[in-house]
Amino acid sequence: MPNLWIIFTTGLLAGGLTCMAVQGGLLATTIAGEDKGDGGDRESKGKIGAVLSFLAAKLIAYTLLGALLGWLGSLIQFSLRLQATLTIFVAIFMIGTALALLNVHPVFRFFIIETPPFFRRLVRKSAKSANLFAPAILGAFTIFIPCGTTQAMMALAIASGNPLWGSLILATFVLGTSPLFFFAGYSMEWIKGVLADRFAPVAATVIIGLAVWNINGGVVLLGSPVSIQSVAREFYCTVTFCDMPVNAATRAATDVVNITIQSNGYTVDNPVIPAGRRVRIKLSNMSGGGCTQAFTIPKYGIQKVVRLGESQEFEFVAPKEPGELAFSCSMGMYGGKLFVVGG
Numbered sequence: 001m002p003n004l005w006i007i008f009t010t011g012l013l014a015g016g017l018t019c020m021a022v023q024g025g026l027l028a029t030t031i032a033g034e035d036k037g038d039g040g041d042r043e044s045k046g047k048i049g050a051v052l053s054f055l056a057a058k059l060i061a062y063t064l065l066g067a068l069l070g071w072l073g074s075l076i077q078f079s080l081r082l083q084a085t086l087t088i089f090v091a092i093f094m095i096g097t098a099l100a101l102l103n104v105h106p107v108f109r110f111f112i113i114e115t116p117p118f119f120r121r122l123v124r125k126s127a128k129s130a131n132l133f134a135p136a137i138l139g140a141f142t143i144f145i146p147c148g149t150t151q152a153m154m155a156l157a158i159a160s161g162n163p164l165w166g167s168l169i170l171a172t173f174v175l176g177t178s179p180l181f182f183f184a185g186y187s188m189e190w191i192k193g194v195l196a197d198r199f200a201p202v203a204a205t206v207i208i209g210l211a212v213w214n215i216n217g218g219v220v221l222l223g224s225p226v227s228i229q230s231v232a233r234e235f236y237c238t239v240t241f242c243d244m245p246v247n248a249a250t251r252a253a254t255d256v257v258n259i260t261i262q263s264n265g266y267t268v269d270n271p272v273i274p275a276g277r278r279v280r281i282k283l284s285n286m287s288g289g290g291c292t293q294a295f296t297i298p299k300y301g302i303q304k305v306v307r308l309g310e311s312q313e314f315e316f317v318a319p320k321e322p323g324e325l326a327f328s329c330s331m332g333m334y335g336g337k338l339f340v341v342g343g
Contacts, residue, residue: 003333004168004169004172006210006213007153007156007169007172007173007176008172008173008175008176009176010153010173010176010207010210011153011172011173011174011175011176011177012176012177012179012180013176050135051135051181051182052182053135053136053139054135054136054138054139054181055139055178055181055182056136056139057135057136057137057138057139057140058139058140058142058174059139059171059174059175059178060140061139061140061141061142061143062143062170062171062173062174063167063170063171063174064167065143065154065157065170066154066157066163066166066167066168066169066170066171067163067164067166067167068163068166069154069157069158069166069170070157070158070160070161070162070163070164070165070166070167070169071163071166072158073157073158073159073160073161073162073166074161074162074163080221080296080298080301080302080303081221081222081301083159083161083221083330084217084218084219084220084221084222084298085218086159087159087214087215087217087218087221088214088215088218088219090155090156090159090214091211091212091214091215091218092211092215093111093155094155094207094208094210094211094214095207095208095211096108096110096111097111097207098204098205098207098208098211099111099204101204101207102201102204150173153169153170153173154170156169157169157170212228213228216228216229216332217330217332217333218332219332220298220328220332220335221296221298221328221330221332222298223298223299223326225324225326227332229332229333229334229335251270251272252270252272253272253273253274253341254270254272254273254274255273255274255277255278255279255280256279256280256282257269257270257271257273257279257280257281257282257338258270258282258284259281259282259283259284259295260284260286261283261284261285261286261287261288261292261293261295261306262286262287262288262292263287263288263292264292264334265292265334265335265336266292266295266327266334266335266336268336268338271336271337271338271339272338272339272341273318273325273338273339273340273341274318274340274341274342275318275319275320275321275322275340275341275342276317276318276319276320277317277318278315278316278317278318279315279316279317279318280313280314280315281313281314281315281316282311282312282313283295283304283306283311283312283313283314284306284311285306285307285308285309285310285311286309287308288306288308292329292333292334293305293306293307293308293329294329294330295327295329296327296328296329296330297316297325297326297327298326298327298328299319299325299326300316302314302316303330318338318340319340321340322340322341322342323339323340324337324338324339324340325337325338325339325340326338
């Protein structure tokens with residue numbers, strides 16, 4: 001499940017900047033008619049009303065679009081492997097989008113989906129209208145002229161495979177872009193030319209950072225023992241004290257494991273399980289939100305979603321060979337290990 005705070009921050013730091021050149025310019029053209037009034041408070045209120053109308057319509061349109069994209073994604077039954085592969089594919093698309101924003105090479109322009117000329121002409125025509133509803137029309141029509149960062153968020157909405165999460169992804173992203181759009185639309189038309197070029201590296205860096213995090217989640221879902229978290233923990237443990245590792249040889253194996261889901265990870269009462277035996281996992285969500293609700297064992301393709309305040313049980317047969325069995329949340333952000341012992 002996507003981290004909505006990261007998505008909001010992406011909209012706040014990158015989305016508004018990368019979309020300002022097109023959508024911000026059209027908004028400025030739309031509200032220019034408000035400057036022809038009597039001035040003073042009336043002119044100011046006219047501008048504020050136009051900007052708020054634009055932003056409200058844009059939020060509604062993208063929320064509905066996100067639900068549609070999430071629904072389309074839900075038509076495919078995602079296995080964990082397919083989910084991981086799609087996550088990595090989306091991350092590659094996001095990196096290509098970021099490199100296109102930086103104009104690294106013309107080949108990366110293929111990552112930017114061009115809007116059909118018909119829609120571009122229709123949107124510009126609406127922007128020049130003096131109609132009271134022109135800002136709202138333009139706000140809704142911006143779904144047809146998505147900038148690079150928006151396209152990356154649309155890909156995430158599809159990957160979520162859920163209409164609710166798809167709508168939350170795009171709605172959260174648009175809310176993140178709103179402060180800059182309000183500021184620019186109200187009094188800073190020139191910001192689109194000044195800031196768009198100057199902050200393109202910042203926007204691209206944010207997108208690449210989010211993409212790298214998605215790749216990390218993908219490889220964790222594929223069962224990789226190497227991740228950002230594992231490397232960071234190893235580094236941390238070389239410079240400070242860590243919790244003592246579990247000594248599987250000195251603990252009795254159990255075929256019933258109680259795991260508590262928390263906001264910052266998982267707590268296991270006894271992680272030692274017997275090889276080749278049927279094991280029951282009891283999940284209890286005490287305070288977990290976000291991706292920790294989706295408990296995952298990549299090796300077996302098992303994923304159980306446990307909502308806050310609920311419990312769930314499932315069984316599986318432990319590996320026949322002694323070793324470690326990794327588990328994680330659906331994004332690979334939090335995880336742990338079960339230790340398989342013989343005899």
